[in-house]
Amino acid sequence: MTDATVLRLEGAAFTYPGGAGVSELDLAVEAGEAVALIGPNGAGKSTLLKGVLGLVPLTAGSVQLGTAAASVNASTSNDSTASAEPATHARNGMVSFLPQSAELDPDFPISLEQVVMQGRYRGLGLLRWPGRADRQAVREAIQTVGLASLAKHRFGELSGGQRQRGLLARALASEPRLLLLDEPFNGLDQANRDALIDTIRTLKHRGVAVVVSTHDLELARLVCDTVVLVNGTQLASGPVDEVLTLGNVQECFDGVGVEMDEHTLVVPGHEGH
Amino acid sequence: MNLVDALFGSFAIPFMGRALVVMLVLAVVAGLVGVLVNLRGLEFISDGLTHAVFPGLAIGLAVGGTAGLIPGAAIAALAGALALTWLDRAGITSDAAIAIVLTATFSVGVIVVSRSSDYAGELEALLFGRVLTIPPSEVVPLVVVSLVALAAVALTLKQQLFRAFDARGSRAAGDSSLVLDLVLNAAVALVVVAAASTIGTLLVLALLIVPGAVARLATERMWWLFPAAAAFAAIAAWLGLAAGYAISVGGGFDLPAGSTVVGVFVIGYGVALLVRVLLDRRHARTGRPRPTLEDAREARRGAEMAGLLSTPLVSPRKTS
Numbered sequence: 001m002t003d004a005t006v007l008r009l010e011g012a013a014f015t016y017p018g019g020a021g022v023s024e025l026d027l028a029v030e031a032g033e034a035v036a037l038i039g040p041n042g043a044g045k046s047t048l049l050k051g052v053l054g055l056v057p058l059t060a061g062s063v064q065l066g067t068a069a070a071s072v073n074a075s076t077s078n079d080s081t082a083s084a085e086p087a088t089h090a091r092n093g094m095v096s097f098l099p100q101s102a103e104l105d106p107d108f109p110i111s112l113e114q115v116v117m118q119g120r121y122r123g124l125g126l127l128r129w130p131g132r133a134d135r136q137a138v139r140e141a142i143q144t145v146g147l148a149s150l151a152k153h154r155f156g157e158l159s160g161g162q163r164q165r166g167l168l169a170r171a172l173a174s175e176p177r178l179l180l181l182d183e184p185f186n187g188l189d190q191a192n193r194d195a196l197i198d199t200i201r202t203l204k205h206r207g208v209a210v211v212v213s214t215h216d217l218e219l220a221r222l223v224c225d226t227v228v229l230v231n232g233t234q235l236a237s238g239p240v241d242e243v244l245t246l247g248n249v250q251e252c253f254d255g256v257g258v259e260m261d262e263h264t265l266v267v268p269g270h271e272g273h
Numbered sequence: 274m275n276l277v278d279a280l281f282g283s284f285a286i287p288f289m290g291r292a293l294v295v296m297l298v299l300a301v302v303a304g305l306v307g308v309l310v311n312l313r314g315l316e317f318i319s320d321g322l323t324h325a326v327f328p329g330l331a332i333g334l335a336v337g338g339t340a341g342l343i344p345g346a347a348i349a350a351l352a353g354a355l356a357l358t359w360l361d362r363a364g365i366t367s368d369a370a371i372a373i374v375l376t377a378t379f380s381v382g383v384i385v386v387s388r389s390s391d392y393a394g395e396l397e398a399l400l401f402g403r404v405l406t407i408p409p410s411e412v413v414p415l416v417v418v419s420l421v422a423l424a425a426v427a428l429t430l431k432q433q434l435f436r437a438f439d440a441r442g443s444r445a446a447g448d449s450s451l452v453l454d455l456v457l458n459a460a461v462a463l464v465v466v467a468a469a470s471t472i473g474t475l476l477v478l479a480l481l482i483v484p485g486a487v488a489r490l491a492t493e494r495m496w497w498l499f500p501a502a503a504a505f506a507a508i509a510a511w512l513g514l515a516a517g518y519a520i521s522v523g524g525g526f527d528l529p530a531g532s533t534v535v536g537v538f539v540i541g542y543g544v545a546l547l548v549r550v551l552l553d554r555r556h557a558r559t560g561r562p563r564p565t566l567e568d569a570r571e572a573r574r575g576a577e578m579a580g581l582l583s584t585p586l587v588s589p590r591k592t593s
């Protein structure tokens with residue numbers, strides 16, 4: 001493992017207490033590199049992301065984040081202390097997670113600026129309140145996603161795409177080394193997609209590692225270096241052009257009527273891209 | 274009696290002055306904690322705590338007299354906060370189950386109180402308070418309990434707001450939802466403890482819920498919610514005590530002080546709601562962007578307020 005490797009999974013499995021999960025994961029993400037996770041709904045893409053965050057227990061293999069690692073032997077698969085380890089890294093400000101903004105209460109009385117400031121909280125801890133450096137970081141993050149004119153607006157008044165960019169700004173404000181994006185393009189119009197793609201490129205230039213789950217092949221082709229196909233287990237991984245073939249994708253989506261071209265993936269029963 | 278006497282002069286009388294001090298402290302702290310109760314949708318848990326505290330009060334009174342009230346209530350409140358946090362996290366969403374547990378604890382309290390000689394008087398004092406007859410020795414403990422509740426919320430405020438807005442994001446950022454829930458529920462429990470001898474364990478629910486709801490009507494700016502709730506609570510507590518005094522002494526119609534205060538809180542909410550609706554209408558007519566408080570939500574909150582007064586036992590759980 002080189003110093004630049006930010007995330008490495010080796011034979012990793014993340015399993016919910018109920019038994020659902022995703023397994024046989026092997027991937028490495030270097031600083032400044034982006035990985036796309038592609039697979040049908042319910043394939044375990046979100047589970048993988050939450051597993052890296054420590055929100056879903058690691059039940060096999062190992063996770064290495066930066067220089068710290070958690071691993072589980074087959075014989076001690078119920079070892080909860082090992083699986084709790086990656087959450088510590090989230091606390092240390094290493095990993096940021098972009099949730100789906102649709103889950104948030106649009107009536108909540110909070111401004112975009114205040115949402116983005118939440119990204120600074122874990123660096124501040126309980127007792128300290130935001131200072132000048134924090135406000136500066138918040139301003140820069142909002143500028144990076146192109147929403148400077150809306151900073152004082154109430155978060156719930158923004159469009160879906162603007163909210164998504166706002167949450168991305170919150171993730172940026174925490175200055176992560178690894179950014180996890182869960183279906184960031186769902187329901188976005190072209191302008192918001194372009195803004196998001198620009199932001200991800202900017203982040204890569206700054207040396208942030210990115211893992212993004214998506215149905216959007218354009219996103220994978222434009223900004224990702226590696227693609228991982230997932231459906232319960234890891235089916236294939238490698239450079240975008242080698243892995244993202246019709247045959248591979250059909251196998252991943254169980255072959256049911258998948259169509260794809262340069263930009264999109266059309267799967268019956270799936271919304272969006 | 275003129276207006277100035279009612280609003281200011283009456284509080285020169287020692288028992289009225291003491292009542293004003295404890296009521297102001299309690300109302301402001303309950304209002305500030307109540308903003309988080311509102312944002313988290315914890316009205317049901319708050320209601321539960323008001324009932325869970327009751328047997329602790331009753332046992333404290335039976336064991337140690339009035340000096341046993343606060344320790345007994347504090348123990349019951351913290352146990353109740355633990356139990357309700359656990360029920361909530363275990364995903365036990367059955368209102369029936371929680372309501373059964375709470376009425377059970379309530380009846381235990383009534384049985385304990387019924388052993389004492391002045392059954393009706395003590396029951397009434399615990400449920401509806403005795404703000405005008407608080408002995409001077411109880412003022413400091415009440416203020417201390419209130420301030421501990423305030424400190425618990427103030428220390429975790431950033432994180433509480435983060436969790437209220439985005440529970441998963443807060444967990445992903447490494448905050449412990451268990452610790453945050455315990456701290457907030459314990460703060461609510463301590464407010465109920467402080468309320469037990471001032472306004473009573475049942476009526477305190479209005480102090481916890483109304484100022485936060487009024488603040489939501491008054492502003493959509495996060496940090497303004499807290500001064501708005503505190504200011505409303507302080508003014509309503511003061512006006513409530515003054516009105517109770519004026520009507521009882523000047524009008525010759527004996528009004529219970531605690532209930533009068535709650536009445537003023539609810540009237541204040543009604544006025545705030547009316548103003549909000551009228552402002553929204555005007556915004557709609559003048560074609561400016563309509564403030565986003567929706568009528569449906571207001572109607573629901575209004576119904577909750579009405580339910581609060583007519584059936585104080587268990588309010589419907591909010592689906593979040």
